[in-house]
Amino acid sequence: EDKVVQSPLSLVVHEGDTVTLNCSYEVTNFRSLLWYKQEKKAPTFLFMLTSSGIEKKSGRLSSILDKKELFSILNITATQTGDSAVYLCAVEAKSGGGADGLTFGKGTHLIIQP
């Protein structure tokens, strides 16, 4: 059974701090790992990672994947109160055909205090 574990489950920091969120996974026939930000209802897509060691960046957010050690990290630098959200990690496995659903972790609830 595919498994995704995120840590920490919750994190409270002050504005301006840098945070690192962790995601480890066990999946048969790994295809990709995705990060989402969920503020109120629908998760919004952040990154898709398929190759080890290639950092993806978007503004103050960056992420990297290690397929040997089976984990990914999401970094947020110079945090702002608007970064407060639940950050979800998900993995997609290859199948013989058709679209694949995702297996999600429980998420990291990040709170940025002013």
Place this chain on the structure above:
Amino acid sequence: ETGVTQTPRHLVMGMTNKKSLKCEQHLGHNAMYWYKQSAKKPLELMFVYNFKEQTENNSVPSRFSPECPNSSHLFLHLHTLQPEDSALYLCASSQGRGTGRDEQFFGPGTRLTVL
């Protein structure tokens, strides 16, 4: 109108009612998904449709019945639900297998309460 939309946004129903959730995507995608998000639990995949064909049914009880009449619309028909089915139901879409672009985009969800 853009993205993935879901209606209704909130739904309260009794255990004997029959209702349907609707999802529509305006992204030209070919794959659509239903997820269930219960409190303090990870998102759970329920159903996957790729090019209008159901490719996955993740051990979902038969009281949930999906329908995908075309690539843009996805329904979830509900009947004789239980209180433990109360959750946020999220729809997502992606370009579909073989396109190389499989990141999923989510709708706002339907908050379902079963009394």
